[in-house]
Amino acid sequence: MQHRTVYVPDLLTDDRWPELTRIVRGRPPIRSSISFELFTDAEELGALNVTVAEISRHVATASQR
Numbered sequence: 770m771q772h773r774t775v776y777v778p779d780l781l782t783d784d785r786w787p788e789l790t791r792i793v794r795g796r797p798p799i800r801s802s803i804s805f806e807l808f809t810d811a812e813e814l815g816a817l818n819v820t821v822a823e824i825s826r827h828v829a830t831a832s833q834r
Contacts, residue, residue: 773806781822798822 777783778801780793793799799820807814 772808775802775804777802801825 775786780790780800780802783790800823802817802818802820804816806816
């Protein structure tokens with residue numbers, strides 16, 4: 770099973786999820802997000818989503834360590 774991480778440094782400029790961008794514009798203070806897939810050897814369990822109020826370019830670097 771492959772581990773997946775989704776990093777979005779600025780939710781207002783990312784075009785992968787237009788509905789999420791619309792929601793974020795109306796509900797600050799969420800600007801950046803990183804999501805980690807949670808799983809066991811047998812199955813996917815869900816995701817851990819971390820959001821921050823500022824544009825963050827450092828989260829991706831920290832997640833690669």
